[in-house]
Amino acid sequence: MSTDVRPSPAGGLRARRARLTARVGPLPGSVRRLLDNRLVEGLTTPHGVSRYLEAVHPLWTLEGGRALVTEVYRETPDMTTITLRPDQSWQGFVAGQHVRIGVQIDGALRTRTYSVSSSQHRADGHLTITVKRKEGGLVSGHLASEVRPGQALACSPATGDVVLPDPRPDRLVLISGGSGITPMASMLRTLADEGHRGRVTFLHYARTRADVAFAADLERIAERMPHAQVVIVTTGPGERGPLTGRFVPAHLHNLVPDHLEVPTFACGPTGLVDAVEAHYETLGGVEQLQVERFTPPVLQTSAEPGDGTIRFATSGIERSDDGRSLLEQAEDEGLAPESGCRMGICRTCTQHKVAGGTVDLRNGRRSDAPEEQVQICVSVAAGDVILDL
Amino acid sequence: MAATALYDRPDTPANATVPDALPRGVTPAPFRLPPSAAHLTAEQVEELGRELDAIREKHEADLGEVDADYIRRMIKIQKGLEASGRALLQVGVLPPAWFGGVAALALSKILDNMEIGHNVLHGQYDWMEDPAIHSRTYEWDIPGPSEQWKSGHNVIHHTWTNVVGMDRDVGYGVLRVTDQQPWRARDLANPITALVLAFIFEYGIALHGLEMEEMLEGDHPLEEAKPLAAAIRAKAGKQALRDYVLFPALAGPAAPATFAGNVSANVVRNLWAFTVIFCGHFPDGVEMFTEEDIVDETRARWYLRQMLGSANLTGSPLFHLLTGNLSHQIEHHLFPDIPSRRYADIAVEVREICDRYGIDYHTGPIHHQFGTVIRGILRLSLPDATYKRENRFKVRKELKKLTAPVSRRIDELAAIGREGRAA
Ligand code: FES
Numbered sequence: 001m002s003t004d005v006r007p008s009p010a011g012g013l014r015a016r017r018a019r020l021t022a023r024v025g026p027l028p029g030s031v032r033r034l035l036d037n038r039l040v041e042g043l044t045t046p047h048g049v050s051r052y053l054e055a056v057h058p059l060w061t062l063e064g065g066r067a068l069v070t071e072v073y074r075e076t077p078d079m080t081t082i083t084l085r086p087d088q089s090w091q092g093f094v095a096g097q098h099v100r101i102g103v104q105i106d107g108a109l110r111t112r113t114y115s116v117s118s119s120q121h122r123a124d125g126h127l128t129i130t131v132k133r134k135e136g137g138l139v140s141g142h143l144a145s146e147v148r149p150g151q152a153l154a155c156s157p158a159t160g161d162v163v164l165p166d167p168r169p170d171r172l173v174l175i176s177g178g179s180g181i182t183p184m185a186s187m188l189r190t191l192a193d194e195g196h197r198g199r200v201t202f203l204h205y206a207r208t209r210a211d212v213a214f215a216a217d218l219e220r221i222a223e224r225m226p227h228a229q230v231v232i233v234t235t236g237p238g239e240r241g242p243l244t245g246r247f248v249p250a251h252l253h254n255l256v257p258d259h260l261e262v263p264t265f266a267c268g269p270t271g272l273v274d275a276v277e278a279h280y281e282t283l284g285g286v287e288q289l290q291v292e293r294f295t296p297p298v299l300q301t302s303a304e305p306g307d308g309t310i311r312f313a314t315s316g317i318e319r320s321d322d323g324r325s326l327l328e329q330a331e332d333e334g335l336a337p338e339s340g341c342r343m344g345i346c347r348t349c350t351q352h353k354v355a356g357g358t359v360d361l362r363n364g365r366r367s368d369a370p371e372e373q374v375q376i377c378v379s380v381a382a383g384d385v386i387l388d389l
Numbered sequence: 390m391a392a393t394a395l396y397d398r399p400d401t402p403a404n405a406t407v408p409d410a411l412p413r414g415v416t417p418a419p420f421r422l423p424p425s426a427a428h429l430t431a432e433q434v435e436e437l438g439r440e441l442d443a444i445r446e447k448h449e450a451d452l453g454e455v456d457a458d459y460i461r462r463m464i465k466i467q468k469g470l471e472a473s474g475r476a477l478l479q480v481g482v483l484p485p486a487w488f489g490g491v492a493a494l495a496l497s498k499i500l501d502n503m504e505i506g507h508n509v510l511h512g513q514y515d516w517m518e519d520p521a522i523h524s525r526t527y528e529w530d531i532p533g534p535s536e537q538w539k540s541g542h543n544v545i546h547h548t549w550t551n552v553v554g555m556d557r558d559v560g561y562g563v564l565r566v567t568d569q570q571p572w573r574a575r576d577l578a579n580p581i582t583a584l585v586l587a588f589i590f591e592y593g594i595a596l597h598g599l600e601m602e603e604m605l606e607g608d609h610p611l612e613e614a615k616p617l618a619a620a621i622r623a624k625a626g627k628q629a630l631r632d633y634v635l636f637p638a639l640a641g642p643a644a645p646a647t648f649a650g651n652v653s654a655n656v657v658r659n660l661w662a663f664t665v666i667f668c669g670h671f672p673d674g675v676e677m678f679t680e681e682d683i684v685d686e687t688r689a690r691w692y693l694r695q696m697l698g699s700a701n702l703t704g705s706p707l708f709h710l711l712t713g714n715l716s717h718q719i720e721h722h723l724f725p726d727i728p729s730r731r732y733a734d735i736a737v738e739v740r741e742i743c744d745r746y747g748i749d750y751h752t753g754p755i756h757h758q759f760g761t762v763i764r765g766i767l768r769l770s771l772p773d774a775t776y777k778r779e780n781r782f783k784v785r786k787e788l789k790k791l792t793a794p795v796s797r798r799i800d801e802l803a804a805i806g807r808e809g810r811a812a
Contacts, residue, residue, distance in 0.1 A: 042635050046528035049467075051521065055468050087795035097668060100516075104763045107457030109518040343688065345725055347512035347524055348544060362688075364444045 018150025022070055026059040026087040036062055058152035064089025075213035078133040078143040079179070080119065082265055085126050086155055093158030094166075095120050095190040096183045096265070101129060102154030105142050109154065111371050112139045115182040115267075116158060117214075119189035130213055132179035138369065151174060162292045164190060165263060172197045173256055175247070175276055177205040181267030182295050185214055187240060188216035188228070189263070192221045199227040201256050205272060205382035206249060207236040227248060229257060237375065247272055249279045260285030267292040304369040305359060310384040313354055326351075326358070326376035326387065333388055351376050356385030420685055423676050423697050425749050436665065437746055438689020444738050448727050452516055456728045460514050460522060461607040463505055470497035474654065475636060481646030494654035499661055501530045503713025504729065510535055511543060513728045525665070532596060532625035535597030537617060541598050547725050550668060550680045551698035558670070559677065561586070561593065562602035565769040566670075568679045572772040579770030590659035590666075595621050663709070664759055672700045673761035674751050695722035696743065700751035701736070702758060709733060 050061035071083035114129040306323030340348035474494030506529030550557035603609040632651040637644040702716035717732035
């Protein structure tokens with residue numbers, strides 16, 4: 001059911017170079033050790049040897065943090081799986097963890113977090129992420145349709161605490177919705193590769209079956225495992241099947257009557273996760289439950305400065321916006337962000353905006369996307385904003 | 390209409406004398422426009438500012454793939470030139486290899502400093518969010534640490550451009566480049582200082598970050614300079630080790646040739662950078678400002694000061710590239726963080742604006758502009774030579790006026806005498 005998104009055209013220098021690049025891996029450890037010494041550092045100061053090597057191949061850096069796209073598959077009309085060959089900095093991951101992926105769009109590096117969807121035990125050491133194209137989503141849209149094998153992406157080490165427990169529990173309930181399927185798929189695939197014999201119940205909610213990435217693959221895996229079960233619950237109107245409609249506790253009562261005593265993972269849109277959490281809370285099984293919400297907390301963006309909240313994430317300070325520049329308000333809170341000209345020309349004051357809306361006073365331009373840099377001396381908040389300060 | 394300052398700035402005379410919000414009914418003191426823009430009304434100046442803002446906005450909104458590809462290509466070319474230059478200099482005993490090596494390495498350093506380093510450190514590519522091309526993290530191939538350079542250049546020079554006494558780049562604390570700097574005996578050495586500076590320009594820039602002048606005058610405690618000096622020593626040491634020890638040592642018997650080649654490449658880059666940079670603010674016609682000129686300065690008047698205080702160079706696209714597009718000094722000073730590859734296009738618009746508002750747009754070929762720079766440096770080494778010449782002229786005129794009645798009287802008396810004799 002998976003198809004190659006767009007096979008590179010046979011000809012074309014670019015395509016040929018991309019194919020060649022895709023075949024070459026990161027520098028072998030021996031070469032890296034050879035290059036990683038004081039002499040080479042002295043010869044290549046101030047840029048460092050990596051800046052010369054990366055001109056030859058994008059994975060050839062000593063510091064690492066990149067991955068090469070080796071394959072692109074479209075799972076469903078709006079979900080795409082990208083296989084990545086990470087460089088030497090990759091330390092592996094535990095099923096359930098996520099990575100920050102950076103891709104250049106219109107010249108600018110955009111970074112988003114994606115769960116790993118492949119098994120921890122993949123023989124070739126590659127990993128996959130599965131990206132759901134979001135309505136108006138800049139990065140997801142680009143990853144889903146523009147990325148080609150041979151292209152390098154930025155790839156962080158894996159992080160995240162909601163992971164498959166070790167040692168593996170005898171019984172496990174996995175509940176996911178929408179793109180929340182990706183960490184669950186990684187967990188199930190990992191267990192299958194381990195020959196896991198425990199009981200695993202995987203409940204996935206989707207509008208229709210056609211919306212479910214790797215449905216057939218997961219079912220095949222479950223068949224191979226002695227006590228695993230994959231249940232797809234369709235929530236779309238007019239859908240039929242053993243279970244339909246949004247999550248209700250009855251779904252769990254039917255499949256796993258004693259689920260309140262079983263380690264349970266829930267991942268997906270806030271509505272689903274909230275409902276599962278409420279259920280475990282009221283019936284007293286909440287210590288078994290681990291959740292991850294995929295919809296970010298709702299930030300109010302507003303047209304008018306002065307009516308939102310500014311959160312300085314690093315220092316944990318929150319204040320209500322008074323409409324002055326972010327720099328002045330940070331200083332009011334006793335923070336000392338760097339600044340220079342205070343009129344928007346030197347860029348000393350640039351800070352990382354985690355999320356929220358800001359307006360550049362010089363031209364009235366808004367910045368609403370997450371993970372952007374703002375010059376805080378000439379920027380005011382437009383609604384809620386979170387700064388890395 | 391009198392404009393009020395848009396942004397508060399730290400430690401400025403503007404802040405000291407002008408309160409943030411004036412009480413109702415009090416009109417702020419009228420500001421002084423530079424003589425060459427004195428024909429503009431305050432409203433016209435603000436309109437000019439809005440037009441320039443619009444240009445900025447247009448180009449900011451348009452940033453994208455082409456700009457990213459451009460700077461990445463430049464970096465690739467620079468790396469290629471550097472690698473081939475250094476490789477050729479390893480066998481520098483052969484004259485063609487030596488000359489080729491010096492040329493490639495000097496070009497690489499010129500690109501690294503002028504089109505890549507200077508522009509990247511201005512934050513022109515910060516929007517790419519690539520740590521390898523970001524003003525926060527970038528380091529370039531000169532002895533001074535980029536951190537120090539950014540505060541001296543991006544903050545001080547670009548904010549206080551050509552304000553004598555505030556912009557430390559007016560003469561770099563060692564040269565007299567304008568009549569507005571009072572003459573001191575040491576200025577007799579102006580030409581020699583300039584010549585020496587041209588050869589060791591990279592070290593001049595590094596030491597400039599120390600604010601030695603301020604230290605000597607006691608404005609700056611010595612203690613503060615210590616960590617700065619240590620940082621310069623560390624970076625300059627690494628650079629010197631690379632060019633003057635490691636690469637020559639690797640060349641074995643060709644070491645002297647490699648050493649000489651590296652010295653030459655650095656000197657070529659220094660001379661070129663000096664020439665281009667001095668053509669930016671010190672040719673004839675470029676205006677300097679006083680601290681009163683910037684009291685209550687608005688963004689629009691800041692723009693005006695940038696235009697009047699900078700000068701361009703004319704030339705081919707390759708020439709512009711080799712100057713790091715500082716040949717578009719005016720556009721660079723108006724929009725220091727817009728990618729330099731756009732300055733040529735912006736220049737057309739800025740020039741049209743200047744024509745329309747009747748503002749001087751200083752530009753010319755490099756030999757002419759640099760000629761006036763040299764003439765200025767020579768002239769200013771002597772105490773107020775120009776003033777004297779002008780004054781002599783003025784004094785003669787004034788004297789003539791004063792003596793006119795007397796001479797008329799004498800003429801009359803003489804005429805009477807002549808008539809008497811004739812009679
Ligand atoms: S302080 Fe200079 S740009 Fe903000």
